[in-house]
Ligand SMILES: Nc1nc2c(c(=O)[nH]1)N[C@H]1C(S)=C(S)[C@@H](COP(=O)(O)O)O[C@H]1N2
């Protein structure tokens with residue numbers, strides 16, 4: 001689908017919370033009040049359903065007239081029942097070293113990033129190498145995936161991504177039998193990304209996966225969140241998301257995806273190989289050399305929670321590692 005239909009043609013269950021909680025004024029402009037009411041009805045929300053997150057009293061008068069607050073749908077949750085973090089939090093607490101080593105300043109620094117036109121080269125050990133424009137990438141069926149993101153620093157978020165499995169893209173280029181790993185390269189645009197002008201890091205940011213990890217259904221190419229195109233600070237226009245691995249594996253602003261024979265070097269494992277391994281699977285029992293990984297702080301919560309093996313996705317990915325020593329291959 002085109003970017004235009006992506007913005008306006010997504011299922012109501014995906015756009016409603018963003019529309020209600022974050023950007024209602026714009027949404028009302030696009031959809032109109034009766035349109036919004038229709039979306040709520042299409043969600044199957046029962047009139048008596050209450051919400052713990054509703055923006056009570058903040059509605060426009062017109063909306064309050066047509067939609068009593070009791071109709072606000074429940075918050076988006078992951079499969080474990082954790083509510084998604086707000087759009088505001090997800091877009092103002094970021095790690096993106098191309099822009100800043102801070103977190104809360106990334107949004108402003110990335111505000112003017114130009115992500116169009118954009119192409120992603122898919123090449124290497126494949127039968128049909130191809131460079132895809134964003135319009136072609138948005139033609140893959142876009143799905144909503146509510147995933148936990150656990151940063152190696154000990155904090156986490158729950159994010160409602162939009163995107164499509166990397167496997168769908170790889171299938172199209174037909175990996176050769178000799179392909180065993182996938183190497184990801186991200187944007188190298190020093191004019192637009194102030195962090196790239198400092199020579200301390202091995203730019204551009206690169207990452208890698210084993211081919212079977214890349215083909216796992218959890219592995220997503222994200223093109224949006226909360227039903228909107230991906231914000232610049234979250235990796236516009238397209239990024240990797242591997243939710244069972246520490247957040248640094250989920251490389252932003254992808255420009256190249258290469259199928260290769262050998263395990264590729266990566267940005268973080270090049271900087272500090274003792275601290276950041278190739279696998280980076282979330283594991284509460286394998287501490288970082290400088291801190292424990294047994295707990296994490298979900299942004300917005302006060303007390304820490306227990307970190308789950310594979311970030312809670314053991315059922316989907318545990319079988320990939322039955323022959324691997326997770327302590328050695330951290
Ligand atoms: N290109 C690029 N991708 C990146 C990073 C980065 O600095 N540059 N940071 C990573 C880290 S450490 C984390 S925790 C996540 C954060 O994603 P978010 O800001 O969308 O929550 O992005 C990852 N992807």
Ligand SMILES: [Mo]
Nearest residue numbers: 151152247248
């Ligand atoms: Mo991170």
